[in-house]
Amino acid sequence: MHALEHLFNPKSIAVIGASLDEYKAGYQVVFSLKDFPGRLYPVNPKVDSILGFKTYPNITAIPEKIDLALLTIPAAACPDAVEEAGRAGAASVMIISGGFAESGEAGKQLQERLMAACRTYGMRLLGPNTAGYANFHAAVSANFTPWIMEIKRGGIGLISQSGAMTFTISSLLHARKLGLSIATGTGNGADVDPADALDYLAQHSGTKVILLYFEGIANGRRLYEVVRKAAKQKPVVILTVGKGNVAEFAASHTGNLMGSYALKCAALSQAGAVVVETVDELIDAAAVFSQIRLEPKDEPGVGLLTGQAGPSMIMTDYLRSRGVVLPELGKTTVEKIRKLLPMSYIKNPVDTTRPGPSFPEVFQAMADDPVIDMLMIFAIHEPAVIDPVSLFERVKGKTRKPVLFVTAGFPDAVAGTVEAVEKMGVPAFTSPNSAARAAAALVHDAKAACSHPGEAVDLFKEEPPFENKTFNEGEAKDILDRIGIPTPTRAVCVDHEEALRAFRTLRKPCVVKVLDSAISHKTEVGGVQLNISNEDALLKALQRIDKIQKTRDNRRQYLIEEMAESGVEILLGARNDPSFGPSVMVGMGGVAAEAIGDTSIRLAPLSVGEAKAMLLELKGRRLFEGWRGSPQADVDSAAEAIVEIGQLISAHPEIREIDLNPVRVYEKGILALDALFIC
Amino acid sequence: MHALEHLFNPKSIAVIGASLDEYKAGYQVVFSLKDFPGRLYPVNPKVDSILGFKTYPNITAIPEKIDLALLTIPAAACPDAVEEAGRAGAASVMIISGGFAESGEAGKQLQERLMAACRTYGMRLLGPNTAGYANFHAAVSANFTPWIMEIKRGGIGLISQSGAMTFTISSLLHARKLGLSIATGTGNGADVDPADALDYLAQHSGTKVILLYFEGIANGRRLYEVVRKAAKQKPVVILTVGKGNVAEFAASHTGNLMGSYALKCAALSQAGAVVVETVDELIDAAAVFSQIRLEPKDEPGVGLLTGQAGPSMIMTDYLRSRGVVLPELGKTTVEKIRKLLPMSYIKNPVDTTRPGPSFPEVFQAMADDPVIDMLMIFAIHEPAVIDPVSLFERVKGKTRKPVLFVTAGFPDAVAGTVEAVEKMGVPAFTSPNSAARAAAALVHDAKAACSHPGEAVDLFKEEPPFENKTFNEGEAKDILDRIGIPTPTRAVCVDHEEALRAFRTLRKPCVVKVLDSAISHKTEVGGVQLNISNEDALLKALQRIDKIQKTRDNRRQYLIEEMAESGVEILLGARNDPSFGPSVMVGMGGVAAEAIGDTSIRLAPLSVGEAKAMLLELKGRRLFEGWRGSPQADVDSAAEAIVEIGQLISAHPEIREIDLNPVRVYEKGILALDALFIC
Numbered sequence A, B: 001m002h003a004l005e006h007l008f009n010p011k012s013i014a015v016i017g018a019s020l021d022e023y024k025a026g027y028q029v030v031f032s033l034k035d036f037p038g039r040l041y042p043v044n045p046k047v048d049s050i051l052g053f054k055t056y057p058n059i060t061a062i063p064e065k066i067d068l069a070l071l072t073i074p075a076a077a078c079p080d081a082v083e084e085a086g087r088a089g090a091a092s093v094m095i096i097s098g099g100f101a102e103s104g105e106a107g108k109q110l111q112e113r114l115m116a117a118c119r120t121y122g123m124r125l126l127g128p129n130t131a132g133y134a135n136f137h138a139a140v141s142a143n144f145t146p147w148i149m150e151i152k153r154g155g156i157g158l159i160s161q162s163g164a165m166t167f168t169i170s171s172l173l174h175a176r177k178l179g180l181s182i183a184t185g186t187g188n189g190a191d192v193d194p195a196d197a198l199d200y201l202a203q204h205s206g207t208k209v210i211l212l213y214f215e216g217i218a219n220g221r222r223l224y225e226v227v228r229k230a231a232k233q234k235p236v237v238i239l240t241v242g243k244g245n246v247a248e249f250a251a252s253h254t255g256n257l258m259g260s261y262a263l264k265c266a267a268l269s270q271a272g273a274v275v276v277e278t279v280d281e282l283i284d285a286a287a288v289f290s291q292i293r294l295e296p297k298d299e300p301g302v303g304l305l306t307g308q309a310g311p312s313m314i315m316t317d318y319l320r321s322r323g324v325v326l327p328e329l330g331k332t333t334v335e336k337i338r339k340l341l342p343m344s345y346i347k348n349p350v351d352t353t354r355p356g357p358s359f360p361e362v363f364q365a366m367a368d369d370p371v372i373d374m375l376m377i378f379a380i381h382e383p384a385v386i387d388p389v390s391l392f393e394r395v396k397g398k399t400r401k402p403v404l405f406v407t408a409g410f411p412d413a414v415a416g417t418v419e420a421v422e423k424m425g426v427p428a429f430t431s432p433n434s435a436a437r438a439a440a441a442l443v444h445d446a447k448a449a450c451s452h453p454g455e456a457v458d459l460f461k462e463e464p465p466f467e468n469k470t471f472n473e474g475e476a477k478d479i480l481d482r483i484g485i486p487t488p489t490r491a492v493c494v495d496h497e498e499a500l501r502a503f504r505t506l507r508k509p510c511v512v513k514v515l516d517s518a519i520s521h522k523t524e525v526g527g528v529q530l531n532i533s534n535e536d537a538l539l540k541a542l543q544r545i546d547k548i549q550k551t552r553d554n555r556r557q558y559l560i561e562e563m564a565e566s567g568v569e570i571l572l573g574a575r576n577d578p579s580f581g582p583s584v585m586v587g588m589g590g591v592a593a594e595a596i597g598d599t600s601i602r603l604a605p606l607s608v609g610e611a612k613a614m615l616l617e618l619k620g621r622r623l624f625e626g627w628r629g630s631p632q633a634d635v636d637s638a639a640e641a642i643v644e645i646g647q648l649i650s651a652h653p654e655i656r657e658i659d660l661n662p663v664r665v666y667e668k669g670i671l672a673l674d675a676l677f678i679c
Helices: A025-035 A075-087 A105-121 A144-149 A163-175 A194-203 A220-233 A245-255 A260-271 A279-289 A307-321 A331-342 A358-366 A388-395 A412-424 A432-448 A474-482 A496-505 A535-546 A591-596 A608-616 A635-651 B026-035 B075-085 B105-121 B146-150 B162-174 B193-204 B220-231 B248-254 B263-272 B278-287 B307-319 B331-340 B360-367 B388-395 B411-423 B432-448 B473-483 B496-506 B535-548 B591-596 B608-616 B634-650
Strands: A013-018 A037-045 A068-071 A093-095 A124-126 A130-137 A140-144 A151-160 A180-185 A209-214 A235-238 A275-276 A302-306 A372-377 A401-408 A490-493 A510-514 A528-532 A558-562 A567-576 A581-588 A599-603 A657-665 A670-671 A677-679 B013-017 B039-043 B070-071 B092-095 B122-125 B134-135 B140-143 B153-160 B180-185 B209-214 B234-240 B275-276 B302-306 B374-378 B404-405 B488-492 B510-514 B528-532 B556-560 B568-577 B581-588 B600-604 B657-665 B670-672 B676-678
Touching: A013 A025, A013 A075, A025 A037, A025 A140, A025 A144, A037 A412, A068 A075, A075 A093, A075 A105, A093 A105, A105 A124, A105 B360, A130 A209, A140 A144, A144 A163, A151 A163, A151 A194, A163 A180, A163 A209, A163 A279, A163 B039, A163 B307, A163 B411, A163 B608, A180 A194, A194 A209, A194 A220, A194 A307, A209 A279, A220 A235, A220 A260, A235 A279, A245 A599, A260 A275, A260 A412, A260 A432, A260 A510, A275 A279, A279 A432, A279 B432, A302 A307, A302 A358, A307 A372, A307 A432, A307 B162, A307 B248, A331 A358, A331 B302, A358 A372, A358 A388, A372 A432, A388 A401, A388 A412, A388 B220, A401 A432, A412 B162, A432 B278, A474 A635, A474 A677, A496 A535, A496 A558, A510 A535, A510 B600, A528 A535, A528 B134, A535 A558, A558 B496, A567 A635, A581 A591, A581 A608, A581 A635, A591 B581, A591 B591, A599 A608, A608 A635, A635 A657, A635 A670, A635 B278, A657 B263, A677 B307, B013 B075, B013 B608, B026 B039, B026 B140, B026 B146, B075 B092, B075 B105, B092 B105, B140 B146, B146 B162, B153 B162, B153 B193, B162 B180, B162 B209, B162 B278, B180 B193, B193 B209, B193 B220, B209 B278, B220 B234, B220 B263, B234 B263, B234 B278, B263 B600, B275 B278, B275 B432, B278 B432, B302 B307, B302 B360, B360 B374, B360 B388, B374 B432, B388 B404, B388 B411, B404 B432, B473 B488, B473 B528, B473 B634, B488 B496, B496 B556, B510 B535, B528 B535, B581 B591, B581 B608, B581 B634, B600 B608, B608 B634, B634 B657, B634 B670
Parallel strands: A013 A037, A013 A068, A068 A093, A093 A124, A151 A180, A151 A209, A209 A235, A235 A275, A302 A372, A372 A401, B013 B039, B013 B070, B070 B092, B092 B122, B153 B180, B153 B209, B209 B234, B234 B275, B302 B374, B374 B404
Antiparallel strands: A130 A140, A130 A180, A490 A558, A510 A528, A510 A558, A567 A581, A567 A657, A581 A599, A657 A670, A657 A677, B134 B140, B134 B180, B488 B556, B510 B528, B510 B556, B568 B581, B568 B657, B581 B600, B657 B670, B657 B676
């Protein structure tokens, strides 16, 4: 049995703080639960019954160990009540009240007391500061919005940090005639956080697709792992915020820190979720995933057959500009269609101009083409011209490829068709952008399913952990050599004589750098002397470096390196994110690119394929493709380096930060010109 | 009277090709027009009447000069019929059939014949290949989709190149209970193109807001000018495609070329339109502009007052990430609200947690704050907690600032509130992203209204036009000097001796370049020798340049220049776009930035303010702000240079292309290091 089964599918519920006052949550919650098929125990020492349910003076007086104690009392009274519930053997607790971690220091302490009591008695806690949940399959309405049960039962599971968003999203799903399985808030997520709820819905048989709205999360790493597991079972669609500056507002809301928006989006998408930016995308994805899901595929092909051009122009434009491929149809397919529609535009989309009698055959020809993984059909609602129901009946069983139907027409006129078509397992849309968003969600889900986690490899496991210090460049580059990232041939020297000897063995020209872990901006203090090709120049360079003020190291060291050839410059980095853990970053190098912020980010460890995808999603990727007569750049070697620093930081959380800037990417191989490790 | 009045508001209509066959457009059009309050003349030599209307054997037999001849006959028969309509004195013609320019060469010629006849008789032509139009205020349904008249009459004018998009957008407006004034297709736009229709709607008294969907347009410049004029009267919202690759599909659709997506979006937004990417944005903008419009302002401030945090988090995030400002509230405002809501989050947004009795006073305090130009109010639909109608009644007349209301609830439950609130002049939304899109549209419209066209200045007007040739760098820089763009001090020399004399007068180090209009990639042939600081080095540089193969110029010339200091590198360009005319471009300089494509584009001539906005919308703009210890860059001088090349290319369409790459921007002033003019 899942650890949250008592919470989300209780057989017995106590309402602590049950009330006769219709304006209080203590009444509303009992009212919400009036059709609960299990055993309901309102707790109130002052009255005998509420809404026909016998009350109990306290939780201990209830004649069974209850599955869920539902608290509708003020924050200050909650810790004792939780303690009492624990003593009474309750399996789980839910707290609606706010006034905890989201409200400041005193609230944080109250929340800590709740958690302590829960830990003592092994209870799970939903909330505090949550609107509650509704389990539509078990008829549990554990919340103060009774009307939510008007929504039909269905396959959509919904998790939200915000009660108002639970309600907003539920309302919009209801408006689209979509049904819910379980909808739950997580509020402050003191114990049960979005990851826990997701883990529950992943194994919940009534849930076909999981929607999640969250703002920030303390343990992002666990969310990443739970999403990875869940997405293997069913589609996970995540709406989050943080593209704009809402960090402070969010902290005031659920007490969660926002963290990096780019990182959380990349991480959750890497885990296999479809990450969306708007409620519309969330609803459209929910609508389509309620019916269909594509097989995992690196680049699923979408075929579009249209009765009229305009709305399909909108869809094609939306999909192509978001990297969804409408592949060229095979020669045989085109020939087959050409015979049916000699005058039409037969590419992808196929534009029949107005759907004629050959429409089903054209559909079939497209469905039979192996480049097509899913089909979209658009036709204006014109019953005299095309009947989608008989179209789909005619082709039924002749293809197993998922189909989306898109139409345009007045709501009353199209409603019947939409319903009939959906009953046949074909999701139907009445707006081209809705349909395009849904198709994009299907494709992104199928692509994300191909992302595999990398292996954790620790080349240093026989050694003591990295010291709590900043390495100097020479030491940092020695580590790179060991993990397989090429660095320039070099020598570390402590005086001019050593430097001279080393210089004689190196390929000229060389670069001479000050070697000092306390100097992180070497160039700015004159600590990098380039293009040293003779011994005179070397001496001058050393003298210039000697003028740099000594730091805490209190000794002068020089790093003499062979100068690297020019190549495409990138920067590689790794960080331990407080919420999401080890992560890697790659960016285009050079001042302008850094100012532009052309970067890509992922969690580590990661696969070479994922690392390569990072490089290819950089806006400046054309630089890798032989830009203006330059040779192509060795993206594979760069990807391997990303994997390697990812493995290192994954195995060694004591490393806070790795910065390789720049790394030159050549036609064959790469070279890390500078390296910074902070532990 | 507007030139299109006969077309869009006819008193008499002839239907050429009227038919008794219900499946033919010739029947459907007559059926659509059955409630036309003017005089309807079906033309058909074989029957006496259609749908109760007396028929005429030909247009000449009609007893008056008709306003509009509506052709529902095959393409091949159209040119003669247009000719006949012209002879019969028709003022305008509309052609539904396709098979013209969109279908290939033969169709192009047919279309040319139509146009010739129209020109001969001074008739205006709508189409060919158009679904027609509907004038809801005059009850003219000139199309083959009679049911479109079920849409209520309202203030939204709609122009679309695609008939299916006219219908799709109309249906979605109808679903949102919004009303139309005139909805028209333009099809191939052989004569009346989207710009003409827009010009008509701009002066049409029943139209409050104009929506336009188009793919490509032959005369983009005229559209730009008409939009600029129209947007002064009423909001113009434009949906277009081309972000993804749909060029070929679009050409097959309306015969229009797509052109540059970036240029058309920038140009139309510069003209004052709100340019959107999805049908949703179009509908949301239509909904809000039907009710309100903001005063022109550079940076309107949005205030957000919310009953619950989640949905407002979505809105805040959407708005902030799109550059809409939710300004910090004034100290007095915060103090006023603090007294009313001691425990709440009082920034912008103000989060009341749940709307309480002080909600109207908080609203008033925010509305009174001078930093606020419009207010958004969110509250979940909870009639027991808040009644928006009485809220707006209470604050009515106490503020003139526009207000948007956003709620969440089941469609049946909220419908009444939405309707009542809208009747009070407050646009209402039931989805946070819809509301945020609407607010963004309001703000972008108010900002766009501040964009003024630049003045056309011609410093060369007393001189002959620029020759049809490519200038060499020296000549090009001489032109820059005349229009006020600084260039390095330099000398043009024809032999080594001249070069040596010039070198002695210049500040060292110098750069020596080959000067040859036929060599556009000087660096790649060794034609740029940098860092020349003594005469020996100069001689060697000249010798190296002498080795470059001679071109059509067949003589060697050298350009010797003082080398420029380092600075922020940008590139400036100007082009004459085939559709939109003179345009200017600015981009971040450097290989990586060019590969990333960090550019901004506008039509010329343009104002300094607009040019500055171009610079500040570059992703790498941080480079101008004193990046990593560098000084700030002189954005004003760079903006002036953009204006100056814009003036030059506007006054001299014979210049096809100007490329200044790089231009260095210093703490004070700029310097164009290279210049290319192609005429």
